[in-house]
Amino acid sequence: MQVVRHVVCAMSGGVDSAVSALLLRRRGYQVTGVFMNNWDVVDEHGMCSAEKDCEDAYRVCQKLDIPFHQVSYVKEYWHEVFSYFLNEYEKGRTPNPDVLCNKHIKFNHFLNYAIDNLGADAIATGHYARTSHEDEDIFQNQYLKSSQTLFRNRFEIRNNVKLLQAADFFKDQTFFLSQISQCALRKTLFPLGGLTKDFVKKIAAEAGFHHVLKRKESMGICFIGERNFEKFILEYLEPQPGNFVSIEDGKILGTHKGWFLFTLGQRARIGGLRDPWFVVDKDVATGDIFVAPCTDHPALFRDLLRTDRMHWIAEEPPAELVNNKMMDCHFRFQHQMALVPCVLTLNQDGTVWATLVKPIRALTPGQV
Numbered sequence: 001m002q003v004v005r006h007v008v009c010a011m012s013g014g015v016d017s018a019v020s021a022l023l024l025r026r027r028g029y030q031v032t033g034v035f036m037n038n039w040d041v042v043d044e045h046g047m048c049s050a051e052k053d054c055e056d057a058y059r060v061c062q063k064l065d066i067p068f069h070q071v072s073y074v075k076e077y078w079h080e081v082f083s084y085f086l087n088e089y090e091k092g093r094t095p096n097p098d099v100l101c102n103k104h105i106k107f108n109h110f111l112n113y114a115i116d117n118l119g120a121d122a123i124a125t126g127h128y129a130r131t132s133h134e135d136e137d138i139f140q141n142q143y144l145k146s147s148q149t150l151f152r153n154r155f156e157i158r159n160n161v162k163l164l165q166a167a168d169f170f171k172d173q174t175f176f177l178s179q180i181s182q183c184a185l186r187k188t189l190f191p192l193g194g195l196t197k198d199f200v201k202k203i204a205a206e207a208g209f210h211h212v213l214k215r216k217e218s219m220g221i222c223f224i225g226e227r228n229f230e231k232f233i234l235e236y237l238e239p240q241p242g243n244f245v246s247i248e249d250g251k252i253l254g255t256h257k258g259w260f261l262f263t264l265g266q267r268a269r270i271g272g273l274r275d276p277w278f279v280v281d282k283d284v285a286t287g288d289i290f291v292a293p294c295t296d297h298p299a300l301f302r303d304l305l306r307t308d309r310m311h312w313i314a315e316e317p318p319a320e321l322v323n324n325k326m327m328d329c330h331f332r333f334q335h336q337m338a339l340v341p342c343v344l345t346l347n348q349d350g351t352v353w354a355t356l357v358k359p360i361r362a363l364t365p366g367q368v
């Protein structure tokens with residue numbers, strides 16, 4: 001087993017990664033901070049927020065007296081995340097770029113850079129998640145008693161690591177980490193996994209990280225930020241006009257600028273109509289978007305779905321599933337907090353049928 005001494009922490013300039021680096025320092029690791037720039041296009045207000053974020057990350061590293069580096073994955077992000085994102089929209093699906101960004105950028109390119117170029121034994125991020133290989137609970141419980149205690153390194157790289165939910169259920173980010181590899185997880189620390197966000201803010205205030213506490217919580221697409229979605233996507237995809245069609249009687253109710261501007265369950269503004277309509281389906285071949293007249297229309301609910309090929313993090317696929325149905329599972333969708341019990345059956349091509357105990361609204365193709 002390899003003992004971890006040098007940890008490279010991904011620093012976004014926000015409170016979570018600042019406190020992660022601080023906790024790693026207090027645990028006695030050699031820590032290096034790295035800021036990633038993955039998107040160099042200015043936003044609608046002519047701003048490039050990455051510069052300010054980088055400056056904030058640098059100030060934290062200065063305060064902690066740790067080395068700071070900057071790295072750019074603009075090209076990789078474009079090819080491996082953004083192009084896929086656009087392709088998926090063109091196919092009528094609704095992708096999740098943050099999940100992909102974690103898989104390809106943070107837990108692949110960044111991880112390799114940290115290990116190969118900076119000599120790291122492991123990386124850390126400010127995600128709210130836990131792994132089965134960290135003795136985080138012991139560490140954090142002790143930390144709660146004394147915020148000044150320095151801890152010995154006790155983290156060692158092990159096999160068959162599991163990705164576990166964060167202690168702060170409302171901040172849990174395992175959904176966004178669901179596509180990362182076993183190999184990456186083995187070399188990752190989540191120092192905040194056992195803490196609540198409120199407690200993290202308290203640690204930041206005590207440490208004098210006032211500039212990161214003032215920052216707004218990051219929203220919108222990872223690295224791209226908050227945008228007017230229609231305006232943003234139409235900069236990259238040609239308009240594809242089509243019709244809104246009533247699911248009830250097949251009547252054409254109006255026109256739209258492109259199926260990729262709408263996702264299942266979404267309220268559609270149809271010109272000239274006062275009552276709201278909701279998207280229940282799309283036909284990319286004809287450009288039709290099918291709509292229903294109420295938000296809880298039966299056409300919006302499903303209790304059975306087939307996944308793409310599954311990504312297994314800890315075991316490939318669990319023996320219980322190979323031999324039979326897997327009963328004790330929970331389905332989580334679009335980062336919603338509610339977990340719905342479900343039964344899984346494995347298909348020969350590696351896809352899975354999930355039968356949910358109750359129908360869920362707007363199960364959207366392309367989501368995780």
Ligand SMILES: Nc1ncnc2c1ncn2[C@@H]1O[C@H](COP(=O)(O)OP(=O)(O)OP(=O)(O)O)[C@@H](O)[C@H]1O
Pocket residue numbers: 009010011012013014015016017018034035036037053106124125126127217218222
């Ligand atoms: N530009 C970046 N450079 C380096 N690491 C980053 C960057 N953006 C995000 N990360 C890493 O990914 C983690 C999760 O990112 P997310 O966008 O969810 O931010 P967050 O939860 O608001 O965290 P933070 O408060 O650290 O910004 C961050 O805590 C950080 O470790």
